[in-house]
Amino acid sequence: MLQYLIKRLLYAVPTLLAVLTVVFFVARVLPGDPAQVMLGEQAGAEAINALRIRLGLDRPLVEQYVDFMKGALSGDWGTSLVTGRPVLGEVLNVIPYTIELTLASILIGALIGVPLGAWSALHRNSLIDYVTRIGSLLGLSFPAFVMAIMLLLAFSIQLSWFPVISSGGGGSLAERLRHLALPAINLGIIMAAYITRVTRSSMLEVLGEDYVRTARAKGVPHLAVVWQHCLRNALIPVVTVVGLYLGILIGNSVLTEIVFNRPGLGKLIVGALTQRDYTMLQGLMVVYTFIIVVVNLLTDLTYGFIDPRVKYQ
Amino acid sequence: MSAMTGEPSAAPPPANRALRQFFTAFNTNKTSWVGLVTFAVVALVAVLAPVIATHDPLEQNILDKLQGPSAEFILGTDGFGRDIWSRLVYGARLSLWIGGVSILIAMVVGSLIGMVAGYFGGRLDIAIMQVMDVLLSFPSLILGLMVVAMMGPSVGNLIFAIALTAIPPFARIARAPTVSVKERDYIEACRALGYSHPRIMAVHILPNIFPEILVMGSLWLATAIRVEASLSFIGLGVRPPTPTWGGMIREGFENILDTWWLSMAPSVAILVIVFALNMIGDGLRDFVDPKLKGERGG
């Protein structure tokens, strides 16, 4: 087990470097001049050049790479061209909101998805199974922002149950929850769609396993067979897959935050884009890569804990 | 040995079998048919856009702006007085074009990469797959966002960005069957006969991975369309005034209290086509999956 942990941690380091390199590649090496993109088509050559020098784009590539990596790994993710404040600071300001949203979405997704998926598998080819399958397919066909807009229209604007602009809510817990609700439901439904499908297929596989037959042959009651023998095995691949889906969640949260006007990384990105804040944008890309690597690592570690075959080598 | 082609014979040509399997899959799965028909209708609309559109999508009629559905404007007009129906139809064209081309590129390039990695194995294989894994760890939207943000929004860049996110999965899918087929006896026979690597790959390995590639293709087309719409919504899509579904939704959203209904038509359009493609892919996958041995990457 310890071996597994150490191996995973060590493996995370080159992965991080590799992923950061991809970001550098995207930011510097891809065809297209970031300075030009930032200033737009109308900009004159002089202005573009000035920006390039300011951004350090005129220096040799290798030098840029080393600087970039050094900065990224030491937490210096640049300074915003617009506000002059360090990117790291801006990010830390909004990270709690993003984490809050992510956790809430996973919770909702799991609370809906796991029972639904399990039920579906246990009653294969029944009406509920069929409806669940179509429903989950529909759920993940929704682009996140489409669903977000519909939720906003229905529940905030028409019914006024929730605030139209979810600024994150300062005061009480209740306020905060009110602001969290719709965005979390939005992403939660999408997560639920994925989780339902994975749980269902995992459960179906487990139901056909020999040890389920053994449990029945011992006279174990049906509920206990489902819970102790089926679900505990079926959920192992689900947990690992949820780790994968976190990536999709992060992607979608950008859209959700835009629609609900909620503070978070997504809004920072859009702000940086509209304001042509190049360093901010680059800094945010670095942030995302860190998040990705950490999420993958956590998923691997969790898997190590829940599967005894890994835990006890 | 088959006297006809001179190739060492294996079982009946896998390509024919796969095609027959596909038809059986479609016949048994009603939802796949619904998906296929729906998609075909939308594709037809997109192709026939110049014919079906009632107005020039870029033509502004300020006097007629923000009107409801009428005889002249089937779905009404937007904030600049442009006909929504025409914009919708041309938007379909753009979405399908960007999505289709990017996935096609991803299928070809990704499969090639996967086949080469699986076929030659060794260090090349490891190196290639490491790169693929790193790319895979990025969520599609984020990677697409980064690329387009840095390169600037244009149809070409969008296609490039989306293709980039889709190549690694295709490489993965192509690699595993390649590895297992490579070991079979008739491949040995081919090599002994001096057949070149590309020929072996094209004739013997490709037909085996074809079904899975197609299934992935339809599922990823759905994702590609969704990503393109998302990017347009954020503002990274093709620049206005070119009509894109994501852009149209954004226009409706910007004044959500007054003009929310502008978002409805394109929203439904995206939903319908993505859902249809997912139905197709899902139905096919249920069928193709058990046939494939040892591919399950999980």
Place this chain on the structure above:
Amino acid sequence: MADAPALSVQGLTTEFRIGGRWHAAIRAIDFDLEKNETLALVGESGCGKSITALSILGLIPKAAGRIAAGRILFEGNDLAALDEEHMREIRGDRIAMIFQEPMTSLNPVLTIGFQVAEALRYHRGMGQAEARAHALEILEQVKIPSARQRLDDYPHQFSGGMRQRVMIAMALACKPQILLADEPTTALDVTIQAQVLLLLAELKQLYGMSMIFISHNLGVVATIADRVAVMYAGEIVEIAAVNDLFDRPTHPYTEALLRSIPRVDRTSDTLMAIPGQVPSINRMPQGCRYAPRCGFRQKICEQPPELAPVAGSAPTHQARCWVRAGAAS
């Protein structure tokens, strides 16, 4: 023979649904299992031996199969007609079953201590501590070394032979009357096989159980069985005391089976394989099911034969063959 049999199977027919229609996988299975006896069910893959055992315990998946006819008499109940709740009480408690593949038949995420104690907790209402103590006892009885330390180990930490012992411990936890053993040694190394067989025999003696031992391996059967029933294509084609079967194999299939295994005490130039194939479940011949492959086939074999006593052998020796076992009914 004054004692009633431990289990009496009468006319058992189990059907499976194939392509929308029901086909009998096993048909008109009749046998009694006497107390303290080991009855072997022998035959090639697909002959229905496992299905017979699963039918007894009501473990045939309801979506695909059903018991279509017959009675299974056990302790005054007809198991074929018993409702699920009562069957559940019997399973693992009065009748237990062990399976062929110990690795896949044990739950990988639960400790073996838990799995062995499970039946005790549900059938005897024991608390955790008590059940654990009992589990330890049984694990020691099946000769798991350092059982106390290994109670909290997981199945993947055991070798194949050890896992099979764990399975046996699991099954015998509640000291059942009858043990159904479905090819328990087939997946094990030969040396381990012998140990496990010995263990089974000892425990059977100790607990006074009856056992139905399923196998396709006649060598193993010879060492462990009191009586043998040979199955082919879903029917019992010969049933006899073990010595009678090996001395006087009557049904042509039994003969062929015996001829196809290499024996140390005979010089045989060639192993004789049986030509042809077992008929598929939905395309059974009308008459004798073995006739298409039989060298002794005659006109009368177009009628389905019944089990009849074999002339010149013990009255308990019966075979289903017109040619070899005389006319029937």
